[in-house]
Amino acid sequence: MIRLNNIRKSYRVGSISVEAVRGVSLTVSKGEIFGIIGHSGAGKSTLLRCVNLLEKPTSGTVNVGDVELTGLPERQLQAHRRRIGMIFQHFNLLSMSTVRDNIAFPLVLAKLSKAEVNKRVDELLKLVSLEGHADKYPSQLSGGQKQRVGIARALANNPDVLLCDEATSALDPQTTNSILSLLLDINEKLGITILLITHEMNVIRSICDRVAVIDDGEIVEMGDVLHVFLKPEHPVTRDFVDQASDSAVTGQLLRGRSGRLLRMTYIGELTYEPILYNAVKPTSVQFAILQGTVSRMKHTPYGQLIVELIGSAGEIDQVIDVLRNDGLEVDAI
């Protein structure tokens, strides 16, 4: 649905040139939620703005659907941009216009009749659960409600693609979750492809299918969310995983332990089974759980435990074999 091929973008600042995006290639499939995560200044917004050509890439090509946007003259580009909605961290609403007029704005630009505009706005208000707020002004809304208006406006022209630039970064955790559920809902019900950028692991973990990690203008790691976050390889990816898992505390806990330390990873239905207990039961091995996460990535449950096994080397090896046979990944730490 979206294909970026070797995108570069540099800015001139005085006499020097800053390269914000350095040769990014990626493909987002139709109906997918694809996340790009990176620290501040990594080049996320620049890259996202290259997708609808709000920024013109210095080189490289952008395809959305069957069309190469980078090859189009300005007039045709305008028409294709309507197929791409966008939402922003700070909502970018018109402060002097009501909710209804904010949502109607792209429809008026598309020259729909007044009756058509009103009908479509009513549908959109329902979709984002803002019925009853149509006549308010942005200053009378909470952050979450403002973002709902932003989403409704972005969806007004029935786009195929929604671009989200840090859409939840200005919101508290509870409101973030409600906006993420709304995005997931829109993706599943309307089949809209979503490309989002964020610096928050939670956003990726809650709704994305695949993720790319961007650092200093380059993609350093990319893959299924489960794979990338359970087995991070690049130091920047590890940073993000560590932020979410309290690894500083774990480091202290691990110091001075005399038993065998293991990281066990399990995915799917295994998450709810008494696997560890069953593996040690026939032996005299004892275990201590030093750190544990049981959570979910999008719809898939997973768990990761750091355990210390205490007992004879032979019996510990036997326990590890049983765990692996049960489908767990077991790594020595």
Ligand SMILES: Nc1ncnc2c1ncn2[C@@H]1O[C@H](COP(=O)(O)OP(=O)(O)O)[C@@H](O)[C@H]1O
């Ligand atoms: N219009 C601009 N002019 C000059 N430099 C820019 C401009 N926009 C972004 N940059 C620079 O490009 C880099 C990436 O910025 P940005 O894409 O906003 O990162 P992110 O969204 O990941 O925080 C930064 O070093 C930033 O200073």
Ligand SMILES: [Mg+2]
């Ligand atoms: Mg940004």
